[in-house]
Each structure stands twice: as C-alpha cells, then as structure tokens.
Amino acid sequence: MNDVPTDDATRDTFVRLSGLIYADAGEAAIYQSIVDSACRLVDGCERSSLMLRQRGQYLTAAATDDIAARVDEIEREVREGPCLDAIMDEAYQHDTDLTSGTSPWPRFTERVVKETPVRSAIGYRLMLDGGKVGALNIFSDEAGRLTERSADQGAVLAAFASVALMALRAREEAATLRLGLQSNREIGKAVGLLMAAHRVDADGAFELLRSTSQDLNMKLSHVAEQVVRGQESQYGGKAPRDRN
Structure with a gap:
C-alpha cells in the first residue's frame, strides 16, 4: 500500500482520539470513537467494526451499527472472513466485491450478501506487544467503493488503533x-x-x-x-x- 499523507481532518480526528485515551476515557468509548472515525477518514467506508480476541474468543468491541456487528457475527459463525484472516494469517485483507464469486471466503460472502447490504470489506490486523489481538474492519454497501486509496487510509487508522490498544494496556498496568x-x-x-x-x-x-x-x-x-x-x-x- 502507498503512503497517504494525513490531512487536517485526519490530524484533528487523531488529536481527539488521543485526548480520549489520555483523559482516562473508558475502553468502550475509545473503541467506539475509532470505528466512528473510520466513516469520516476512509473513502467509501459506510460501516466499521472492531473485533478483539480475548481468552481465545472473538468479540465485537465496537461497531458503527447493527449491520457491521452482524457481519462480525457471521464471520464468527462460519469461521472465515477478512477479519479473522487479518488476525490469524495476513495483516491486511481487501475484497472490493463480495458478489464477484471469486472471494476466498465463500460461506462468509454468501451469508453477508444474503443477510446484509455490505458488498465490500477490508480487514486490518491489530497488534499489541507483538501479539495478534484483533482487527479493524471497514465495510461499504457498494462494490468497488473501497479502493486502494481507501485501503491506505484505513491502514493509517488501524495503526493508530494499535497505538490506542497499547496506551490502554499501559494505563491498565499503571492502575x-x-x-x-x-x-x-x-x-x-x-x-x-x-x-x-x-x-x-x-x-x-x-x-x-x-x-x-x-x-x-x-x-x-x-x-x-x-x-x-x-x-x-x-x-x-x-x-x-x-x-x-
């Protein structure tokens, strides 16, 4: 992916997110702010979710809406999808058209297309102290709207999300x-x-x-x-x- 310079809107968003972290906001509020920011910062993003792995189980820590949360739920039910692959196998997963019939996650795409309006998805692995702890997920209801530029923008937010997780861990350890x-x-x-x-x-x-x-x-x-x-x-x- 290419480097994408951060514009004023992106910097302002990160400043606000940083303020939440260092103002001792709760984890839920910080996670929610991250997924809400995805819709503002990533071209074509209409929904977003944050899935974390805790004690061997996957859970949705935050979602912009019920549809994003449902996509996560489908991934857990069929045990495949961009989020799970981002966590376990590759740092980055991008499917521009879930209706194309060429998806590496056939059970996932069949259920998502049937049960939700989502047609494009990106998953980014989140790391903490070298460990795979979760994924930031970006969704669009229109095939092709999540472009390579969108993927680059999302990567910047995913990197910030990993930093936020580290800050939360440090705060917890300090407490x-x-x-x-x-x-x-x-x-x-x-x-x-x-x-x-x-x-x-x-x-x-x-x-x-x-x-x-x-x-x-x-x-x-x-x-x-x-x-x-x-x-x-x-x-x-x-x-x-x-x-x-």
Whole structure:
C-alpha cells in the first residue's frame, strides 16, 4: 500500500482520539470513537467494526451499527472472513466485491450478501506487544467503493488503533501497579498496628493477617484495610501505644 499523507481532518480526528485515551476515557468509548472515525477518514467506508480476541474468543468491541456487528457475527459463525484472516494469517485483507464469486471466503460472502447490504470489506490486523489481538474492519454497501486509496487510509487508522490498544494496556498496568502499591501500604499499616496491639513481631503480625485472610476467605489486602479502619476508629486515628 502507498503512503497517504494525513490531512487536517485526519490530524484533528487523531488529536481527539488521543485526548480520549489520555483523559482516562473508558475502553468502550475509545473503541467506539475509532470505528466512528473510520466513516469520516476512509473513502467509501459506510460501516466499521472492531473485533478483539480475548481468552481465545472473538468479540465485537465496537461497531458503527447493527449491520457491521452482524457481519462480525457471521464471520464468527462460519469461521472465515477478512477479519479473522487479518488476525490469524495476513495483516491486511481487501475484497472490493463480495458478489464477484471469486472471494476466498465463500460461506462468509454468501451469508453477508444474503443477510446484509455490505458488498465490500477490508480487514486490518491489530497488534499489541507483538501479539495478534484483533482487527479493524471497514465495510461499504457498494462494490468497488473501497479502493486502494481507501485501503491506505484505513491502514493509517488501524495503526493508530494499535497505538490506542497499547496506551490502554499501559494505563491498565499503571492502575494495577497503583492498586498494588496501595494494598502494600495498607498491609504495612495493619502489620504495624497489630504489632503494637498484640505485642508481636512483624512476622507474627503478618501471620495473624494471613491466617485471618484464609479463615474469612478474603483477600489479604481487604483484611488489612479492615484492621486499619478498625484500629483507627478505636484509637481516634492513632495507633495504640505499647505500654511496656
């Protein structure tokens, strides 16, 4: 595919999408913005969907409409089509005319032509950390409308979509790290409070937390949080003093 310079409209769209990502918008909102942008940025695109692979299963994470979602559903039902091939075999799949009778996905095209108005499709693989995680799909209701230029434009958006997935993954990992640090702080507080309250060393206090966690079938961090809240409530926000 040829390089396609991004015009002002494309840059503005990417700026808005980037703003969503770094403003901590939810995954669903970001996915929806990507497929909606396809209709504005890709010549001939009338519908779009985003299919992701999670735990070995394929799901439609976003679609511009019910028809785009139905095309994805047909692919999953017949287990063939441009999206699945883009994910598993080739990075890019383009069929300009699903009615031509020459499609490499005969079961898919038969169902799509019979059940939907879609007549042309492009699928782009989305990568994350070197892994195949999904596909961006572009559809048109008119055969031949998705040209090579359309394919180039869609490739730019697909590349951005992969970057968006990476940003979401990084944000999720950062949130997990923050949660882990918070949990560790709560456990540390609880250990200190139990050491003072029960006159035990750090190992003894941690073992008390651990055994209570098992007895109550609660996460260690949750038990620690309850200990901290209980002790602070009892002692007015201060740890009990060792009177020896």
